[in-house]
Amino acid sequence: MKVLHIVSTALPLEGGHSIRNHNIFKYLKNKIKNLDVAVSIFEIDEKRLSRNLRFIEDDVNYTQIISKKIIWYLKVFYKSPILNQPLQLFLIFINYLKIKKTFNINEYDIIHGHSGYNNGISAYLIAKKFKKKFIYDLHALSIDNIKKGTLKYKIAKRMESFLIRKAEVLITIDPELKKYIINKYGISEDKIFSTPNGIDSDLFSKNTKLNKEDFAGNGKFVIGIDNSKSIENFQFILKNIDQIIAVFPDVFFVVFGDKNSNLEYDPEYFKFLPKIKFKEMADYYSILDLFIMPRIRNNMTETITPLKILEIMSCEIPVLVSNVNGLSSCVKHSETGYIFNLEKGITSFNDAIKEIRSNKELIKVCKNAREWVVSNKSWENAAEQYVNAYHKIFKKEHLH
Incomplete structure (x- = not known):
């Protein structure tokens, strides 16, 4: 054939x-x-x-x-x-x-x-x-x-x-x-x-090639977020940044995607990464304490699981995602990652981060995530x- x-x-x-x-x-x-x-x-x-x-x-x-x-x-x-x-x-x-x-x-x-x-x-x-x-x-x-x-x-x-x-x-x-x-x-x-x-689970695995302090400084809780498309909902973070900082003053966002030249970003809390080669993505994921995906709710996000979330789970990085089907189908709360309620907004988001940062079994959750990806994807x-x-x-x- x-x-x-x-x-x-x-x-x-x-x-x-x-x-x-x-x-x-x-x-x-x-x-x-x-x-x-x-x-x-x-x-x-x-x-x-x-x-x-x-x-x-x-x-x-x-x-x-x-x-x-x-x-x-x-x-x-x-x-x-x-x-x-x-x-x-x-x-x-x-x-x-x-x-x-x-x-x-x-x-x-x-x-x-x-x-x-x-x-x-x-x-x-x-x-x-x-x-x-x-x-x-x-x-x-x-x-x-x-x-x-x-x-x-x-x-x-x-x-x-x-x-x-x-x-x-x-x-x-x-x-x-x-x-x-x-x-x-x-x-x-x-x-x-x-x-x-x-996923190529050999390529996307936990590593220590990069030092997160080189990107965010000392003592920061580094959160990654995608900004390549509007559905990724980076606006959710911009809109609620004051409320996030009020609860987590040590937070620092590493943004994968383009910077909007029409908006101002405080360099104390945001760093935008240039276009990264696919084979180097795992190195940059390794600097993160958490990756968030607060995707909006529409037909695409309800019916498709993005490649990026699987890559990050395979790297044993904790993930926090919105409650859309395309994400909740692979992220099980407290088992392979964490889910916040999009409709409840920033309150649910901050509560989820509190749960993540206080969880003494977080390493186990991350290992579960990788095992699930390797076995199923x-x-x-x-x-x-x-x-x-x-x-x-x-x-x-x-x-x-």
Whole structure:
């Protein structure tokens, strides 16, 4: 069996989707042998041009559908509220044509398209044209990132619904997302496979390479927080910083993500880290006394467990998360981490930190967290679910 994966992003861009895909592909390559990856044109980043159009990483074959001309068009038109949506539809067709021209599609048995919907539609058109089996891989629902009621939202909703119904097999990044798809779209449960995120537990393990005093000074209780997306709810900390300091005057926040230049931050309590290489993340996690994830409540946070929380649990760092399903599904209060009630706000948050700081069994909680991640969240297990999805379409003896 030969499978063509069509993805929207890949290395050398280090993001959740590219890291997830590559780690699964590494293990999947050993299970089905014949696997190629097409990287679509939708990601705007000139770093991609630093790689050859065709490159091999950990024995995985990548082919980039990209050019300087395409990046120029994206830069000029992508942020235009008027031209953005027509451009997206145009790029879907261009992406389809370039993949069709680059690959001998007749060699493949399955076209495995990954979200977002623009990438998925390109993959569907190829599968339809060449009469190939089509799998749609939902890393997240595209509409969860788009303002409701807009033209962009309406188009994305219709396109994504079309893909969900047309795919012969669906793959979701999380069991909670699988449940949502079944209830929302009436899709049969046996048509959907869940492939949760995994962790390289050797890479993400406790270490002492960095000294926290170099970042926060002496005697500080160092708390890490993500600020890469609005759903991470860094605003919750900014809004309540006075109440937090009143209870915990020794607190110091290390922020993973961009600093908003329009806001002022007291350097006595905040330090923003620059972009960190993926393989160095565990070193920076090691300086933390606690990592918090006060995510807001929406469909994405209710249906998806982020990679970062698993990485930190694997490093045996205490975690405090808001009570959204995507986090409470892996964090069990007082067993593998701690949960505060988002609706009760700063009172619940401060109470949880008090509980954490007074818990004499905290080391045991952290060890429980790592053991749970190592036992339940491996990339090899995720790759095995891909194989199960392929079994659904073809008989087992045809996989190799």
